[in-house]
Amino acid sequence: MIDAATISAAAATVLAAIQLVPQVIRLRRLGSAAGISPTWALLGASINSGWVVYRWSQELWLGIPSPVIAAALYVVTLVMIGRLHPKMRWATFAVVALVGSICGAAAAGGWLAVGTVLALSSGAQAAPSLWVAFRTRNPIGVAPQVWLIGLTQALLWGHYGWWYGDTALKLYAATTAVASTAMLIRFAHVSRRLASVGAST
DSSP states (O other), X not given: OOOHHHHHHHHHHHHHHHTTHHHHHXXXXXXXXXXXXXXXXXXXXXXXXXXXXXXXXXXXXXXSHHHHHHHHHHHHHHHHHHXXXXXXXXXXXXXXXXHHHHHHHHGGGOHHHHHXXXXXXXXXXXXXXXXXXHHSSSOTTOOHHHHHHHHHHHHHHHHHHHHHTOHHHHHHHHHHHHHHHHHHHHHHHHHHHHHHHHHHO
């Protein structure tokens, strides 16, 4: 029997398959990564890998394909950003080890602790990207569709987590929704400013 949670998981999985496509296209078309943090892509790959393990442990089978797809797409995005940033610091890659260490330490507190760390890490993943986007005057490299899809995914996974009573997924939905909304507000502000400048010239 197909229930509402199944529909939410299926829809979120489809969105995961296309979420980063606009970003990849934008990077390829503009040849600019202005406003994009490589740490965001790196954390995305590692955190989604962690979600695969967590959802497997909790037997949330419909929730597994989404982070698998997302992790692969984040790797592709990271490679493209790296090509545009040939001097990208290797220190960034230490983030993978850091996330792994946090998850390993949280494992001592059980899978609930691991899920909580992953959910909070999803918010931390967006922090570098938001920082760069807000500090870059014209963050033309950012594809707003990525964050709009991310917001939609957050709502869907929030519903899925509510249906199964999974606290980690509900926390993930909240942190991701807040981060995505902040980025969309930033992009809307920049778009209005550029439009007003264009109209005055």
